[in-house]
Amino acid sequence: MAEEMLSFMNLEEELTCSICLCPFDCPVTIPCGHNFCQDCLLETWKDNYSCPQCRTHFTTKPELKKNTVLSTVVETFKVRSNQDDPPNMMDPSNWDAVKKESKEVEILCDTCMEAKAFKTCLTCMAP
Numbered sequence: 536m537a538e539e540m541l542s543f544m545n546l547e548e549e550l551t552c553s554i555c556l557c558p559f560d561c562p563v564t565i566p567c568g569h570n571f572c573q574d575c576l577l578e579t580w581k582d583n584y585s586c587p588q589c590r591t592h593f594t595t596k597p598e599l600k601k602n603t604v605l606s607t608v609v610e611t612f613k614v615r616s617n618q619d620d621p622p623n624m625m626d627p628s629n630w631d632a633v634k635k636e637s638k639e640v641e642i643l644c645d646t647c648m649e650a651k652a653f654k655t656c657l658t659c660m661a662p
Contacts, residue, residue, distance in 0.1 A: 550609050553588050559609045563599040567591040570602055
């Protein structure tokens with residue numbers, strides 16, 4: 536269950552527009568390879584043409600091409616996520632499964648990046 540939960544969260548993150556932070560709606564791909572919702576990108580491109588993610592500058596407005604594969608994946612994900620009702624990460628009853636999964640994939644301390652930890656290792660937590 537925990538592995539499915541982490542996979543679900545990772546997939547959801549990959550299918551999210553970095554501008555509006557929602558699942559892609561009519562995703563388009565720009566020349567640098569990044570994807571955004573068409574409306575989000577057009578809104579940010581009112582003054583200049585640069586990638587909101589990597590900041591690559593385009594001298595002329597690039598032709599936007601709908602990413603049909605990504606669009607299909609997003610729609611499938613939306614349908615399946617509504618059916619499966621993924622676990623609510625704000626619910627403490629789901630935390631044990633995530634902690635167990637974290638130990639199995641060896642998460643590193645978010646402070647020192649050396650010791651194994653769920654969040655922060657005991658050495659870094661010590662005063």
